[in-house]
Amino acid sequence: MEWFTAPEYWLSRIVFQRALAGLYLVAFIGAALQFRALIGERGMLPVPRYLRLVPARRAPTLFQWHYSDRFFALCAWGGAAVALALVAGAGDAVPLPVAMLLWAVLWGLYLSIVNVGQTWYGFGWESLLLETGFLAIFLGNERVGPPVLVLWLLRWLLFRVEFGAGLIKLRGDPCWRDLTCLYYHHETQPMPGPLSWFFHHLPRPLHRVETAANHMVQILVPVLLFTPQPVASVAAGVIVVTQLWLVLSGNFSWLNWLTIVLALSAVDASFLVTAPALAGPPLWYVVLVCALTALILTLSYRPARNLVSRRQAMNRSFDPLHLVNTYGAFGTVGRIRDEIVIEGSADAAPGPDTVWREYEFKGKPGDVRRMPRQFAPYHLRLDWMMWFAALSPGYARDWFGPFVERLLDGDRDTLKLLRHNPFPDAPPVLIRARLYRYRYTTWRELRATGAWWHRTYLRDYLPTTRLRTPADR
Template structure:
């Protein structure tokens, strides 16, 4: 292995000091998202999926012949063990945000990120529908790749940076192609006539974005197509082109951050985009950025680390065949894993746009009148301004959006109503407002309403953000006896 300790490892193809900022942002940014993911799991998982949750993991494991992938809970699940996993993961990720493992040898941040990957995968693989979102597998794949970025004592491996760019390519180009192959409103540039109003969870600025002039909405869609269908190819171009392509991706992701709540999807995407940002180019934009005198200078690369990175690169090259084939397929799958380890996945979002918004409103009967339960993120009271929650993920609120679209959900929604009937404390903590103050209602029901944004005139007159109209019952009144 002596040849691995020669100048061969200092060559430009292996490592570069021109991406110190990229490694800094990737490691700390991905770790920060893991903190959020683990904290949200600790706070929400037991009520949704715990021993007495809506879809209990023990029951799921008892009837599942095989889980979607490896999980620590395959042999034993308890809420106490889940919380131990979640809070341990959050603490480990926080050390990376603080930069502590990066101060040591390359194996230290590697072990930390691999632990984060395995711990979170254990939750995802038993999370069922509540963990069936594309940004879950995106975080897993990003965390796995981050394990091979090295530490502050080693040069940043170019192989790992290229794999991050390939991840970003699949994420962006996959989303662009699913749109072009899907709804015609993406092709005629009218998608944003509807999207800001009908997206899963609007934020405080969504109302204002919706009321922008329609010609500007068409420009937005056109810009999205440029960012997702053209710019991803430039991520593989030499500098400074790759950096400018990354800047475009970052800018479009910030636009999405300002206009909606998509959990950590946008935050993680713009972090991954830094894999294409070169220090020397960034210094031209931000003079305070330090630049190495020799962009190919190596701090030193241990032979074992080089061998591990090369092996990982070969593995990802082999696994990439399936997502590559998916990208060119007319039957393109969206947010799909092709292996049990959640690596080299297919991504995409909003292949179709809903034209009208429907919401499920849950109410309880106190013996005299029906009182509405308030959710944290999804629209409810028309006078309540939408809130900003992303990058935090409100899993119950998201599934309420899918339920209103008519997608199957009674297997968790009826248990949810039953929890309200007995005033289950863990379930009530998932809500913003319990109109019964912790007491059980006599009955509960679920009604469907059509929602639309108020016009400028309606907003000035009433101060309301929404206008809603009842459409009928989803679940008629039910009591504990029924």
């Protein structure tokens, strides 16, 4: 069955699979380290309460049959162990059916987590990891040549990621069309990185060139993925370079890294190494891959229609298994940056002499003298949602109150999500949240003060509050 396999992509498949397993590893570790405070039994949005409200058909997950924090931790750390094994090459050391089972286990475990993650897992890269991971189940191992149909499905996915992101920009904020969005984006993006300040201060003509280049890469280049080699490889290389530029300019979890991994699957690396002799695919494997292709093409109807729709939606799943989704980001770019600063006090009652101490988050801006850190591909879920909460209290309606209650209670799991706890000996008596306007400092201000940010108080976000007692209820 020479038509079925493409041995020249032997090396590309290895790189793709090992890198994808590495991103799975990061995702599972992040879930294991953060879930107790976010969705655990005593979390801000507990899984058991969610499962009582949502039927199994809307949220297929292992946790429909049983949930406990111990079982969740077992699933998360178990997924991390399987991912680590695949990074080390376990998928190529076992028979093809076992390798497919290992990839299926990863996908099933992470699907179970995403489908109970609620607000904390409502990001487009969760669906992207699941969709990519599902296709990886059928990509095979070194026992057989890479199946052509799956390679094309991976390109179709990469096309939707890039083309969808490009269209949402052209249809969205006018600053994308007049090439001025990058005047603001590096300053107002959800979680700046260590180089974001420098990117922001690049000359404005260069920002316009960046924006124009972004349109070319996201609108024109993805079409070339479906052309013969070596043009498709060149197109994939351009996408990789562009994504690395985005990696340097901000923290976007594993979105950029996963896009890079997808692009690498389209590279014909046969000029680097000769593929070894590979066995022909077994008939059952051919049947499964053909069935997969028919399924994905059928499910692609709604995402494809969304691409050409004037009301294009971003980051939407059309099925609870996240098999074929629609993607896109930053259809609108903010011109200002507001940040919520949470403060606590050990004083019994608020007054003019009350001493307030500030909580520091790991990734989101707080201390103006603290240079932003690089965290991607690791995802700081609370930090990201704090950015949304500053945009509108509606984004935080379900979880911000429980978050404050846990700070007042000194909850250890919640405090682990923060960089600095200003009350190491006893929880605060009072908590308040204030809204500040942040902007990057200028070169002169940075040299004079050592501050990366300048901030101005706007208003209270949450009035001074204390932990309720039974008598208060």
